[in-house]
Amino acid sequence: MRSGFVSIIGRPNVGKSTLLNNIVNYHVAITSDKAGTTRNIIEGIYNDKESQIVFVDTPGINKPIDKLGKVLNKQSLSQQKEVDCILFVVDAKGGLGRGDREIIKNLNEDIPTILVLNKIDTMKKEEIINRIIEYKDLFNFSDIVPVSAKNGDNVKTLVDVVRNYLNDDIKYFKDDAVTSSSVRFMISEYVREKLFNHLEQEIPHAITCFTTGYEEKEKIVNVNVDIIVDRESLKKIIIGHNGEMLKNVGMESRKDIEKMLDKKVYLELYVKCIPNWRDKEFILKDLGFYEF
Secondary structure, three states, X not given: OEEEEEEEEOOOOOOHHHHHHHHHOOOOOOOOOOOOOOOOOEEEEEEOOOEEEEEEEOOOOOOOOOHHHHHHHHHHHHOOOOOOEEEEEEEOOOXXXXXXXXXXXXXXXXXXXXXXXEOHHHOOXXXXXXXXXXXXXOOOOOEEEEOEOOOOEOHHHHHHHHHOOOOEOOOOOOOOOOEOOOHHHHHHHHHHHHHHHHOOOOHHHHEEEEEEEEXXXXXXXXXXXXXXXXXXXXXXXXXXHHHHHHHHHHHHHHHHHHHHHOOEEEXXXXXXXXXXXXXXXXXXXXXXXXXX
């Protein structure tokens, strides 16, 4: 029996959350095609007969443009301190970027670091080999594992490699646990995911969600979620013509919530404006964004 904690780090939109979901075989981290989707530390728990591995998904590390960005970078970098192993995920198709080099500068030589070359499903074998050559001398990587988080290619091999670097022999969670995130947090994340999928590239970064009400009854769960935007003009966009967009977001979110709870859900969404919320420290703390 081996157990331990593994941090997943990398630039935004390289597939960290998709990889986590594939490993634990559950929708614990929201995903979208937009950079910066992950904003919180998400723990996904992998269990088998040989091990219990807690994979810690982190926000993508990039140059911050506001207080929120600075907090997210600090959260991500802090997760390198007390883990047994680090998965440094890169977009193998896109190649080495300046953001990768910046992250490598901050890697801890004392912690085993596995380079995970993601998105190999879009590459030829020769391209993958060339990408390994490009990265391998930039840091003393403990292992290099090419994967496709989207298709699951080589993900089992990655878990087997990670297991070699774990030293604990205790279980931190129950065998059926898949995440340490609260139900309220998961609900707000499901709503935010659906908003990301419906909105244009730049808009989602001005939005966050917060579960304000949760009442479980015998046959139904009543849920209230606030959608926070930073300007009034976004409220009209999110609500949509005759409320159509908000209605669709609610319907799609409810399906995920009902699947998670295995119960009927009555979901109410409220759109509220808090100007410049991403740069107001007290609001960030109220919304759960803490510096480490």
